[in-house]
Amino acid sequence: MVKRKIKKHKYKEIREKIKTYIPGFDKLFSHGIPKGSSVLIEGGPGVGKTIFCLQIAWEAIKRGKKVLYMSFEEPEKHLISHMKSFGWNPDTYIKKGSLIIRRFNALDVSRSVEALLSEAKKELLIEIQPVFFPENFNPDIVLIDSLTSIASAFTGEEARFRIYMEQLFRYLEKTDTTSFLIREVANPTHVGVTSYVERGEAISFLSDGIIVLYNVIYNNGMRESAIEVLKMRGEKIYRKIVKMDITNKGLKVYPNKVLRGIHRRNYYLT
Template sequence: MKTKFPIHTTLSADAIKVLERYEKELGAKNVVLEKALLNLDTTRFKAKLDTQNIDKLIKRINTGIPGLDDFLEGGIPKGFAVIVTGPPGTGKTTFSMQYLMEGVKNGERCIFFSFEERAQQLVQHFTRFGWDVGKYIDDGYLEIFGISMLTSEEMIEIIDSHKPERVVFDSLNVLTAPADFRTSTAWRSLHRLLKKNMITSLLVTEKSHGIERKEFDDFDFLGDGVVFLDFIQTNDIDTTPMPVMAVQKMRATRVDHTPQPFRFTNSGIAKYRALNIPSQTLQQRIEKRRAERLGIEKSAEM
């Protein structure tokens, strides 16, 4: 009597035909089933990843930061999750708001999730740069959630409903600890949604150290890109620290990792790499700052 093997429910119609063909030709034997499954593996994965039809052109999203897109081959690759990090008060929230304003001006839906500031405070922050956020909120292009106590499931529901092209989370340190971030099932579900819908997101995080220290956390490793904002002294005459920005990582992009100066203006962040300060000079300042920090830490240990 011929033994029938149960057909796995996940097999496609084509897969079942392969099984039936082997069964008809060679009989219902284990070796037949193994050969059929090997054949299925080959055809299944080819169907999942059709390299011939993948769009080779990487679509890029403008950041809204003057000059920065030129150093990112046109902008952030669409669908990327980019870490915007640095010590407190270095312009991370302003950077993120300017990124969203660039989106709404282009007719893109955007969401700002803040875990530290009230919505009213955020709107005031927006308007001080002359951005008419009220209009974009009324028109449905911008949603702001201040001091968000939302669960990841609720944020997923909001994103599913609003269908944004840009999302900002400020800051992730309040939402989860870096050590728990990559293994969090809640975050993985949210991250999967962002990737599936090709939503380009900024994930704001806090650093307790400056740009001179080569120290990274789990947020940085997960992100497709890392932009570090800080203040450093650029010359011996003017000791006022200058804001600098460094693209430390951006997948699928050739980048200059050297920190470059920028300015805060009445209309936001302006003129990235506008000041004619050689990269070598900035790098020397960073090395000097690193040496000074190390000297202070060693003295404290003695």
């Protein structure tokens, strides 16, 4: 009997990885962000979360991608003017239809979810497009600014917020859309603040990745911005907190400048 050699399958299914093109930032990954991931952008107030997302949007539309920016905070015209202040002019892409920047009212979302649930008569997941996603627009990238604002409209209705989140993440997964979802976090836990109990944990494990932006204060009164990729499913990441700057051309990340003095006694985070 002839023994047949069974060749081992050499090829694993390789997921496409995408780049953000934010200077220096992509060096924090071996290849990039797996396409179709849902990535949380976390950080304190004013740390640069919106700019980070606007820059991702700009770099993507320039490269022919379709982008949806859903704002629950700032109005469209402010976001467009922020972009222009960094030298990014989104007008032609908006006109062409490859970029949609739209502002929504978080209370409308919570009301619609409530209405949908009462229609369904039971609090089950509803397999439909999450409320307020524009129809007939299939974006490559969705940015949501912010989950915190949406959550605030569900105060006292946390179970419903969770249902909406599950519906949203499931939809993004099904459509293979890469998404960046901003979440305001007062005190990130993992750099020494032991008393902090993380809220909204459900969102953390629904997400495939977490990027954290820091506003560090040193003892001498100096402030520095920093960034870290905390988690990225399906990708090797460089586990370090590195310096970041907001310049007049947008965010710039210094992958080789690991933050000094990351020790509980000589810094704190806002």
